[in-house]
Amino acid sequence: MQVFLQTLIGGITFGAVYALVAMGFSIVYRTMGLVNFAHGSVVMIGAYAASTFYLATQLPFAVAIVVAIVVTGLIGLVIERFLRPLENKDFTLMLIGTIGFGAVLEAGAVLVWGATGHAVPSPVATAPIDLAGVRIPTYSLMVIAIAAAATGLLALFLQRTKRGAAMQAVAMDHQAATAVGIHVGRSNALAFAIGAGLAALAGSLIGPMLYVNPTMGGTLGIKGFAAAMLGGFGSMPGAIVGGLAFGLLDSFAAGNFQEYSELVTFLVFALVVMIRPTGIFGEATVNRA
Amino acid sequence: MKRLAWLVPVALAAWLLPYGLGGYSIHVIDVAIIFAILAIGLGLTMGVAGQINLAQVAFFGVGAYTVAILTTQAGLGFWTAAVLAVVAAVVFGILVGIPALRMQSHYLGIVTLGLALAFTNWVTNSTIAGRAEGISDIPVPPMFGIDLSSGYLFYYVELLVFVVSLAFALFVTRSPLGRRLRAMRDDDLAAGALGAEIPLLRMTAFVLSGLYGGVAGVLYAGLIRFVAPESFNIANMFLLLAMVIIGGRASIVGCVIGAIGLAMVREALLDASGYAQLGYGLVVVLVVVFAPKGLAGLPEQLRLLLRRRGSGSRAQLGPFLPYDSAPAAAEGDALDVRNVTKRFKGLIALDTVSLTVPTGQIRGIVGPNGSGKTTLFNVISGFYTATQGSVLLGGHDVTGEAPYRLSQRGVARTFQNLRLFEDLSVRENILVGLDRTRTAWIWRYPILPWKVLGYERRLRARAEELIERFGLADVAGAEPRSLPYGIQRRIELARAMAMSPTLLLLDEPAAGLNGEEVRQLGEIVRSIRDSGVTVVIIEHNMGLVMSLCEQVTVLSGGKVIADGPPAEVAVHPDVVAAYLGDSMTAPTEAAAEAAIEEATR
Numbered sequence: 037m038q039v040f041l042q043t044l045i046g047g048i049t050f051g052a053v054y055a056l057v058a059m060g061f062s063i064v065y066r067t068m069g070l071v072n073f074a075h076g077s078v079v080m081i082g083a084y085a086a087s088t089f090y091l092a093t094q095l096p097f098a099v100a101i102v103v104a105i106v107v108t109g110l111i112g113l114v115i116e117r118f119l120r121p122l123e124n125k126d127f128t129l130m131l132i133g134t135i136g137f138g139a140v141l142e143a144g145a146v147l148v149w150g151a152t153g154h155a156v157p158s159p160v161a162t163a164p165i166d167l168a169g170v171r172i173p174t175y176s177l178m179v180i181a182i183a184a185a186a187t188g189l190l191a192l193f194l195q196r197t198k199r200g201a202a203m204q205a206v207a208m209d210h211q212a213a214t215a216v217g218i219h220v221g222r223s224n225a226l227a228f229a230i231g232a233g234l235a236a237l238a239g240s241l242i243g244p245m246l247y248v249n250p251t252m253g254g255t256l257g258i259k260g261f262a263a264a265m266l267g268g269f270g271s272m273p274g275a276i277v278g279g280l281a282f283g284l285l286d287s288f289a290a291g292n293f294q295e296y297s298e299l300v301t302f303l304v305f306a307l308v309v310m311i312r313p314t315g316i317f318g319e320a321t322v323n324r325a
Numbered sequence: 326m327k328r329l330a331w332l333v334p335v336a337l338a339a340w341l342l343p344y345g346l347g348g349y350s351i352h353v354i355d356v357a358i359i360f361a362i363l364a365i366g367l368g369l370t371m372g373v374a375g376q377i378n379l380a381q382v383a384f385f386g387v388g389a390y391t392v393a394i395l396t397t398q399a400g401l402g403f404w405t406a407a408v409l410a411v412v413a414a415v416v417f418g419i420l421v422g423i424p425a426l427r428m429q430s431h432y433l434g435i436v437t438l439g440l441a442l443a444f445t446n447w448v449t450n451s452t453i454a455g456r457a458e459g460i461s462d463i464p465v466p467p468m469f470g471i472d473l474s475s476g477y478l479f480y481y482v483e484l485l486v487f488v489v490s491l492a493f494a495l496f497v498t499r500s501p502l503g504r505r506l507r508a509m510r511d512d513d514l515a516a517g518a519l520g521a522e523i524p525l526l527r528m529t530a531f532v533l534s535g536l537y538g539g540v541a542g543v544l545y546a547g548l549i550r551f552v553a554p555e556s557f558n559i560a561n562m563f564l565l566l567a568m569v570i571i572g573g574r575a576s577i578v579g580c581v582i583g584a585i586g587l588a589m590v591r592e593a594l595l596d597a598s599g600y601a602q603l604g605y606g607l608v609v610v611l612v613v614v615f616a617p618k619g620l621a622g623l624p625e626q627l628r629l630l631l632r633r634r635g636s637g638s639r640a641q642l643g644p645f646l647p648y649d650s651a652p653a654a655a656e657g658d659a660l661d662v663r664n665v666t667k668r669f670k671g672l673i674a675l676d677t678v679s680l681t682v683p684t685g686q687i688r689g690i691v692g693p694n695g696s697g698k699t700t701l702f703n704v705i706s707g708f709y710t711a712t713q714g715s716v717l718l719g720g721h722d723v724t725g726e727a728p729y730r731l732s733q734r735g736v737a738r739t740f741q742n743l744r745l746f747e748d749l750s751v752r753e754n755i756l757v758g759l760d761r762t763r764t765a766w767i768w769r770y771p772i773l774p775w776k777v778l779g780y781e782r783r784l785r786a787r788a789e790e791l792i793e794r795f796g797l798a799d800v801a802g803a804e805p806r807s808l809p810y811g812i813q814r815r816i817e818l819a820r821a822m823a824m825s826p827t828l829l830l831l832d833e834p835a836a837g838l839n840g841e842e843v844r845q846l847g848e849i850v851r852s853i854r855d856s857g858v859t860v861v862i863i864e865h866n867m868g869l870v871m872s873l874c875e876q877v878t879v880l881s882g883g884k885v886i887a888d889g890p891p892a893e894v895a896v897h898p899d900v901v902a903a904y905l906g907d908s909m910t911a912p913t914e915a916a917a918e919a920a921i922e923e924a925t926r
Contacts, residue, residue, distance in 0.1 A: 071431040121614050127430040128377060129613050132570050136609030139563055143602035151599075254559050258442065261435050269432075298446035302439035306424055309436060313428040 051283020052183035057260025058275035060234035066270040067227040076257015077141035082239030097159035112232025153249025268317030357588035364584035366537025372574030374530035375510025377434035386557030388542020411539035418535020459553025515744035520732035579621025643796030648856035659859035665714035689874030737826035758823030795819040
C-alpha cells in the first residue's frame, strides 16, 4: 500500500508535467492544425534556460521560470513565422518540418550548453512531508500546484477573454474567423507563444527532477505527445487527463518493470490507442487531414 | 533496351569504384549503401504508401541484432542467421504496422516512434542483446573462400544486394501494386471504393519496410560485425528521415540519392558534427517549406517555373464515344435496399429507407440538402454500416461489407466533392480503376514478375481505349488538380467506369458543370445504361433528373416521401412541400410537363 501510494505521488507529479506538455501541443494543434513535433525540444530549451539562469544568478526559481517562459515564447514566435506556410496543409510535411525544427533546437542546445548536460538542485530545500509513512517531497507539491494554477489561468484566458475567445473561433473555423475580423495570423502566433510558454514551464519544473541534457526533449516530447493522444488530440481536458494517466502509467511501469519501463509504457500506450484511437475525449477539432 | 543504355557506364563506374579508393573511403561507401537500402524501405512506406513510419531504424536494428544474437549465442552460421533476421524484421514490421489499421498520419507517427523507443529500451537493458555494450565478435560472413572481412570485397556483396533491392522497389512502385499504394496515400476512401484492400495494402507497406530494414541490418552486421544500441537510436532515425525528405520521399531514386549524399556529407563534416546536425535540421525545414518533393522534385519545379512564363494551351475534352449497347446481363433487381436505418449518435440520417432498382434502370434520387442522399450512397457502397436493415445486390445480401469488397462485386461510385488521386496522372487514376486484382495476388511480385509486367501492359492498353472513349486523350498525362472542374468530373466518371461495374452510383455528377457539359453528361449516362449498367444518380439539377431518369425516389429528413416516374413525383404534394414549404400551392400537371419539356429540349 505504501509503495502504491508512493508510486502514485510520483506518477501524479510527472503526470502534471506531461499534462503541461500535452496542453502546449493541444493549444497549437487546435488553433492552427499544426502537429508540432518540435515541442519536446522547446521543453528542453525551457529546462536549459530556467536552470542556467537559476544556477548563474541564484535568484528565486520563480524568476528563472518567468525568464524561461519569455525566452521560449520568443523562440515560439520565430518557429511559428518559419512554419506558417505549412499550417493547415499536408500533415506529413508539417510533421517532418517540425521534426526538422526539433533537430535544429537540439543541435543548437548542444552548441550552446554542450552535450553532457547538468543536474539542477531542488529549489525547495525543505524535508519531504511524512504522511502515514508516505514521503511526499515538497517540490512535488509545488509542481502539482503550479501546473494546476497554469491550467486554471489558461482555461480562464480561453473562456473569459476576448483574445481567448478569438483563438477558440480560429480553432473551429479559421476562414469564418477571418470573415468576422479576427487576425488569424496574430492569433496563431499568440497560440504558439502560449504553447511554447507552457513547454518552458514544464521544462523548468522537470529540470530538478531529471538531469537536464540536450536529448531530454525527444523522450519528453514523445511522452507529452502520447499523453495528448491518450486524452484526445486537441482537447484541453483531454490533455490534463491524458497527462496524468501517462504519468501514472510511466511511474507504475517504472515501479514494476524497472529498466524495462519505457518498453512497457509504450507497448501499453500502443495497445490503448489501438483500442481507442481518438483518446478519452475524442478529437476536439474536425479531422483536418 | 536503348533506354537502359545509360546503365552501362553507371554499372562500370560502380564496379571500378573500389580501385580508386582508400580503405577508409570504401568503408564510408559501404555504410552509405546500407543507408540507401534503408532509405528505399522508408521511401516505399512513407513516400509511396503514405504510412508515417518512424520505426524504420528499429527494423534495421532487429535485423542486425538477430544476426548478432543468433551467430554469437545460438552458434548458427551467418547466412542462416541472416535469413532468420530478415524474417524477424518482417514480423516486427507487421507488428509495428498493426496500429496503422486503426490510425494514420501523426497518430501513426507517434505510435511507431514509441515502439522504436521500446525497441531501443529493450536492447539497452537485455542481457541477451549485450546491454549498453552491445555484441561484438560477429563472425565474418563466409563466401566460398572470399574474405568478406575486407571492405573492398564486401562492397561487391552490398552492391549486388543494393541493385536487386533498388530494382525490386522500382518494379513495385511502377506496377499495379505501387499505383494502388500511391492511390491509398492520396485518398484511402476513394482507393477503397475502387477495390483496393486498404488494410492489406497498409500491412504490405510495413512488410516492405521490414524487409528492407532487415536486409540492411544483415549487411550492417556483416560489415561492422558489432552492434550497439546507439546505432539504432532516434537520432539515426532522424538522419534517415532527413535523407528521404531531402532526396524526395515519393521517388525511390531520390531516396537513394538523398541517402548516399547525406551519408557522404555526414562523413565530411565529422569534425564539426554539432554544426552538421544544425545544418541537417535547417535543410529539412527548408526542403519541406520550399521543395516539398525534395531533390527528385526539383527538375519538375523548375520546369513549371519556366513554363509559367511561356504560354500554355488550354486542355480540351474530346467527344465521348458511346458504348456498344448490350442488354442487361440479368433480369431482376440490381439493388434492393430494405428498411435501412442509419443513426449517428442522436441523429437519424436514414429512417427505414427502402428502394428497389431493377436492372438496367436509371434511378434518380432527389431531396433537399441534408435529407440523407449521400448517407444512403455511403451505406450502399460500404463506407457506413447500416444501423438496421439490409442491402442486397443482385439478390445477394451485402450488408456491412467493406467498400473494396463491394467494388469487386461491381459497385462503382463517384463522389460529391471529387475524390481524384491528386498526385497520380489522369491515366494512372484510370489504371487504378482498371486493376481488378485482389491484393492476395501480390505473391506474384517476387516470384513471377514477368506475369505482373504482362498484366500491366494489358491494363495500359485498356486504359488507352477508355481514355479515348471518354475524350480524355489531351489530358491523360496531366495531374487532375491542374485541370478545369468539368474535366475532373469526366475523369471521375471514366475512373468509375474503368471498374466495369454492374451498378454505378453517381453523387451529384452535374454539380459545377455548364449547360453543354450537363447535356453531354446526360448522353454519357444513357450510353452507360445502354451498355447494361444500372445507374443510380443523386442530383439537384431537376432538368437533368426529369429528362434522364425513368424513376425518381425523393428523400426528405431521412425518409422516402415519394417514389415513381418523374412527372408523377414532381407534382406529389409531399415533394412540393419538402422543396418549397407547404404554404405554396402545388403546381399543376401541365406546369410539370412544361418543366420536363424545357429540360429535355
